[in-house]
Amino acid sequence: MPDHKTALVTGASFGIGQELARIFAREGYSLVLVARTGDKLRQLASELEKAHGTRSLILASDLSAPGAAAYVHDQTTRADITVDVLVNNAGFGQLGLFAENDLEECLQQIQLNITTLTHLTRLYLPEMLARKSGRILNVASTIAFQPGPYQAVYGASKAFVLSFSATIIVCRSRL
Numbered sequence: 001m002p003d004h005k006t007a008l009v010t011g012a013s014f015g016i017g018q019e020l021a022r023i024f025a026r027e028g029y030s031l032v033l034v035a036r037t038g039d040k041l042r043q044l045a046s047e048l049e050k051a052h053g054t055r056s057l058i059l060a061s062d063l064s065a066p067g068a069a070a071y072v073h074d075q076t077t078r079a080d081i082t083v084d085v086l087v088n089n090a091g092f093g094q095l096g097l098f099a100e101n102d103l104e105e106c107l108q109q110i111q112l113n114i115t116t117l118t119h120l121t122r123l124y125l126p127e128m129l130a131r132k133s134g135r136i137l138n139v140a141s142t143i144a145f146q147p148g149p150y151q152a153v154y155g156a157s158k159a160f161v162l163s164f165s166a167t168i169i170v171c172r173s174r175l
């Protein structure tokens, strides 16, 4: 893997993350694919290996669990993988009246959309700065710009992603 540029994509088992993984594979990147549904990740890795010879490390992990970001970072370090592009894509949005939303799910949403995204960025960004090379793509949403009805915490979490990403963009001048 060290000969190739590598993109780490969270939430690669479905949707936007899966498509981003396909694009990186087409561009010749090796991949680190992260999500809970290991079967879907293995299916995608097999598809991309056949189509482009892509090498993938699969990490079936619940990123809403505390410590998940450290686990992911530890696994890439152990595998001697340099993460050239970090894509913080995994996220979900809870719908409904805040006062009636399931509390546990609400807190998982914050953990996934905010805490793990921040933790992964904090773990990989210093390595990128030291190498003077690397990119981070944090997936927010248009709801980051305008609070949305029945999506109080989701909207706030994406506003965090937008504000946080806009702030750390100053680091670009050091890459």
Ligand SMILES: NC(=O)c1ccc[n+]([C@@H]2O[C@H](COP(=O)([O-])OP(=O)(O)OC[C@H]3O[C@@H](n4cnc5c(N)ncnc54)[C@H](OP(=O)(O)O)[C@@H]3O)[C@@H](O)[C@H]2O)c1
Binding pocket: 010, 011, 012, 013, 014, 015, 016, 017, 034, 035, 036, 037, 038, 040, 061, 062, 063, 064, 065, 089, 090, 091, 092, 093, 112, 139, 140, 141, 142
């Ligand atoms: N689709 C839209 O219209 C839209 C609009 C604006 C922003 N976004 C943002 O774009 C990103 C991707 O959205 P999407 O529409 O592609 O969503 P999606 O189809 O529901 O896919 C979400 C991905 O995140 C993963 N994921 C969810 N919870 C996870 C957890 N606890 N641990 C690890 N992985 C987890 C899912 O995999 P597993 O279930 O296998 O874990 C899946 O791969 C999200 O951040 C979302 O907020 C989407």
